[in-house]
Amino acid sequence: MSDDTDSALMRDITDACHRRGLQISNVERQGAVVVLHPKADAELPDAAVLRELAGDIDDSRVRYVTLGIDGFQQFDDSKD
Numbered sequence: 001m002s003d004d005t006d007s008a009l010m011r012d013i014t015d016a017c018h019r020r021g022l023q024i025s026n027v028e029r030q031g032a033v034v035v036l037h038p039k040a041d042a043e044l045p046d047a048a049v050l051r052e053l054a055g056d057i058d059d060s061r062v063r064y065v066t067l068g069i070d071g072f073q074q075f076d077d078s079k080d
Contacts, residue, residue, distance in 0.1 A: 009059055016056045020049055032063040037070075044069070 010027050013034055017024050023042035028035045034057065038044060044067065054065040 009057075009062075013053070013057060016053055020045070020053065022049070022053075026068075028068075029062070032061060034062050034065045035068045036065065037068040 006029065009029070013027050013036075014024065017027075017036065022036070022045055023039040024036050025039045026037040028037070034054075036050075036053075050065045050067070054062070057065070
């Protein structure tokens with residue numbers, strides 16, 4: 001995939017995320033997988049939204065959409 005084609009795909013994915021109300025800081029493609037990196041203070045989308053996004057992407061080389069959550073902290077709400 002050329003850099004121009006890849007850039008256009010990333011813009012299309014970013015636009016699709018914004019249309020669905022997702023706040024993302026970065027999008028990357030790893031083979032057939034698109035990884036969405038939500039903004040640190042954003043609400044995480046559920047699996048149905050990710051499936052819908054995967055269906056919105058008009059590129060035969062992309063099969064899956066997933067989240068990159070490496071910037072999120074785990075909170076233990078069991079201790080009140």
